Amino acid sequence: MTVTAEPETVRGGPGLRQQRELVTAIPGPRSQELLARKSAAVPKGVGLTLPIFVEAAGGGVLRDVDGNTLIDFGSGIAVTGVGNSAPAVVDAVTAQVAQFTHTCFTITGYEGYVEVAEALNRLTPGDFDKRTALFNSGAEAVENAVKIARHFTGKQAVVAFDHGYHGRTNLTMALTAKSMPYKSGFGPFAPEVYRAPMSYPYRDGLLMGEAQANDGAAAARRAIVQIEKQIGAANLAALVIEPIQGEGGFVVPAEGFLPTLLAWARENGVVFIADEVQTGFARTGDFFACEHEGLEPDLIVTAKGIAGGLPLSAVTGRAEIMDSAHAGGLGGTYGGNPIACAAAVATIRSFEEDGLVERARAIGEQFLARLTELKRADARVGDIRGRGAMVALELVDPTTGDPDAALTAAVAAKAHAAGVVLLTCGTYGNVIRFLPPLTIDDALIADGLDVVATALAETAS
Numbered sequence: 001m002t003v004t005a006e007p008e009t010v011r012g013g014p015g016l017r018q019q020r021e022l023v024t025a026i027p028g029p030r031s032q033e034l035l036a037r038k039s040a041a042v043p044k045g046v047g048l049t050l051p052i053f054v055e056a057a058g059g060g061v062l063r064d065v066d067g068n069t070l071i072d073f074g075s076g077i078a079v080t081g082v083g084n085s086a087p088a089v090v091d092a093v094t095a096q097v098a099q100f101t102h103t104c105f106t107i108t109g110y111e112g113y114v115e116v117a118e119a120l121n122r123l124t125p126g127d128f129d130k131r132t133a134l135f136n137s138g139a140e141a142v143e144n145a146v147k148i149a150r151h152f153t154g155k156q157a158v159v160a161f162d163h164g165y166h167g168r169t170n171l172t173m174a175l176t177a178k179s180m181p182y183k184s185g186f187g188p189f190a191p192e193v194y195r196a197p198m199s200y201p202y203r204d205g206l207l208m209g210e211a212q213a214n215d216g217a218a219a220a221r222r223a224i225v226q227i228e229k230q231i232g233a234a235n236l237a238a239l240v241i242e243p244i245q246g247e248g249g250f251v252v253p254a255e256g257f258l259p260t261l262l263a264w265a266r267e268n269g270v271v272f273i274a275d276e277v278q279t280g281f282a283r284t285g286d287f288f289a290c291e292h293e294g295l296e297p298d299l300i301v302t303a304k305g306i307a308g309g310l311p312l313s314a315v316t317g318r319a320e321i322m323d324s325a326h327a328g329g330l331g332g333t334y335g336g337n338p339i340a341c342a343a344a345v346a347t348i349r350s351f352e353e354d355g356l357v358e359r360a361r362a363i364g365e366q367f368l369a370r371l372t373e374l375k376r377a378d379a380r381v382g383d384i385r386g387r388g389a390m391v392a393l394e395l396v397d398p399t400t401g402d403p404d405a406a407l408t409a410a411v412a413a414k415a416h417a418a419g420v421v422l423l424t425c426g427t428y429g430n431v432i433r434f435l436p437p438l439t440i441d442d443a444l445i446a447d448g449l450d451v452v453a454t455a456l457a458e459t460a461s
């Protein structure tokens with residue numbers, strides 16, 4: 001009799017068994033060993049949301065080193081939209097890595113960089129001449145967008161919005177709104193960064209009656225008055241805004257907010273920078289979230305979903321703005337690394353050819369249908385919102401409407417223990433967000449949402 005031994009490592013990708021299955025408690029013994037090694041080797045500041053270590057992932061699941069299979073409702077924070085170890089990405093990366101791994105694009109060029117730039121120039125909103133520069137992380141790309149806008153306008157001030165998140169470098173910490181954990185103790189921050197009020201329909205105080213409930217233009221006027229009085233358009237280089245806020249709580253601004261801001265920016269010589277690092281690449285059921293209201297930003301920043309998990313980011317925008325920086329003014333050793341570019345070409349092709357934009361919409365409908373049921377049955381679910389495969393629920397004290405961060409943390413912890421990777425967010429820490437890979441199947445979504453419903457029921461007092 002031949003006994004087939006369990007392979008040492010399990011191959012990732014869509015071939016992984018698409019079913020939630022726990023064979024140990026979370027964390028299992030091997031993850032516990034690695035947690036102990038992590039504590040001894042990695043600083044506390046680098047936290048872990050779930051106490052597990054992964055050995056393979058694909059489709060809609062992650063498999064940990066103890067053999068537990070968890071449902072992935074996070075995509076590594078909106079990165080693996082195309083799926084983990086998507087076969088086309090694996091093939092493209094494998095082929096590239098065998099050819100050459102690095103030259104530094106600003107020393108000697110290669111086609112992959114240009115191909116990614118061409119694809120982004122074609123796909124981003126706006127039928128005008130564009131240019132794209134590539135970087136490594138979302139924060140680095142946001143910094144470069146601000147650099148470019150300052151150079152182009154000759155002005156210095158930058159406005160970001162309440163609840164906004166743009167990264168953890170010095171300039172992007174200044175742009176980010178929330179102190180803990182992103183900024184506290186890490187200052188001083190970059191100067192000439194100002195904050196304006198966001199449209200947050202559930203909480204912004206403009207919800208006075210049906211007529212005003214969706215009046216994004218009113219919310220924009222409130223921001224514009226503040227900007228004009230406190231900064232002045234003559235000093236303002238750029239507005240930086242997420243079309244749907246990510247870390248800030250999946251805040252979807254009321255219709256009209258973004259177009260009103262964009263029109264004001266245009267009239268006043270202010271560069272409108274859309275930070276689509278989290279919303280980009282099919283996530284919201286459009287290729288880019290700006291398409292929803294027909295917005296054509298001057299500059300658009302992308303990262304996360306762009307390269308199937310490899311580090312890559314981009315600034316794409318109007319040629320006259322992008323070309324204003326002198327030769328040698330933009331770049332970096334690794335920006336637009338050839339392996340990341342090969343991954344991005346394959347990833348973008350998959351978004352275009354595999355129906356992932358439509359899939360994001362269908363995923364959104366499935367989530368919203370179930371979350372609406374949960375909201376009807378449970379007054380602690382104050383709001384559900386989002387678009388496409390970027391949806392969230394906001395948990396509150398039903399009597400006061402105050403944010404309930406403790407409940408949110410408890411629900412997430414129960415979901416983790418039951419085998420669902422569930423992320424939270426929000427200025428008040430009371431938002432559960434769903435960012436599944438677009439390759440997840442309906443049965444996994446249904447099972448994961450059952451887990452969330454059970455976790456909510458178990459926390460009812």
Ligand SMILES: Cc1ncc(COP(=O)(O)O)c(C=O)c1O
Pocket residue numbers: 077136137138139140142165166167168242246247275276277278279303304
């Ligand atoms: C909207 C937005 N901008 C910028 C960033 C920063 O990207 P990175 O973590 O790649 O630096 C993030 C990351 O979550 C983000 O969501």
